[in-house]
């Protein structure tokens with residue numbers, strides 16, 4: 201039995217006629233740029249995220265970048281974000297001209313450790329950009345409290361958390377603004393690139409609408425030097441169809457995750473702790489194992505595809521050498537990159553496939569981890585250690 205890591209064809213099979221009809225609508229209307237599906241999607245997605253507005257963009261990276269620019273964050277400013285994230289989070293900060301300041305992960309949840317946040321703040325800090333990694337909301341109360349004390353903006357990187365809730369509220373509505381990606385394999389994915397900013401800040405919405413479309417409100421009158429980062433109308437048409445299925449797909453992911461957890465629990469494999477007050481949407485199902493690379497090849501030989509999110513942390517990426525962070529600076533993140541393994545996870549994944557994945561892990565004799573908290577404590581370092589490069 202071959203088990204893919206994600207299966208977008210299986211999902212398309214369930215919605216093919218709806219998608220075809222939506223795309224045909226654009227074709228028939230000859231409707232391509234900022235068309236009616238873009239406006240409708242923005243309204244529907246904002247309502248879904250419990251914000252007053254949304255602006256579609258051409259990627260998650262540009263959604264983050266434009267949000268920073270729209271808030272006037274740029275050269276000389278610092279933005280604090282997670283060391284344990286996808287590169288786009290840090291790239292957006294650099295692209296806006298600001299400096300990323302990284303904070304290590306909480307060894308229990310793998311999300312940004314709020315206890316380290318305050319030490320990363322300087323007089324140049326303008327915003328905190330927490331990431332809801334793997335679909336699990338970051339500790340937004342703690343992060344919000346620190347941000348409030350220092351007058352900082354909170355911009356959510358919600359690119360992995362479409363539909364997730366924290367204390368009953370949707371991710372996307374938990375800070376001043378939030379960025380989503382609709383990369384095809386995200387929980388809500390287009391058939392190409394796409395993204396959105398959601399916010400209830402009307403001034404920000406106005407500014408974003410301006411700068412994502414050449415700085416014009418009126419055609420050929422450019423009031424600021426803008427960009428072309430618009431969401432494609434065809435993608436908006438696809439996203440409108442898929443948004444109607446998102447809750448049902450997230451529920452299916454949750455069922456898959458709980459079966460994994462139940463079966464893996466018998467093997468004593470470590471997974472990130474889930475916050476009881478949060479509704480995780482399981483963009484990824486991640487385990488930690490000692491002989492990760494060996495296990496990954498073993499599973500691969502049996503036809504089971506897996507992923508590593510992420511194999512090299514931002515501060516050790518060649519492109520970010522100029523930030524000046526040395527190896528050893530973020531011990532939790534550095535440990536995770538060697539031990540995390542993402543198992544197949546998509547809404548159409550069948551129980552039998554989950555059983556097969558776990559059986560294969562059992563066969564390998566997966567290195568059994570002690571509870572994360574115990575193992576990580578030894579190398580997590582003191583909590584009051586400042587989190588930025590000297």
Ligand SMILES: *Cc1c(COP(=O)(O)O)cnc(C)c1O
Pocket residue numbers: 259260261262285286288289331357359360380381382383393394395
């Ligand atoms: C996917 C992702 C992004 C960027 O999304 P793109 O649409 O690929 O630009 C940003 N941050 C995180 C955490 C992501 O997972």
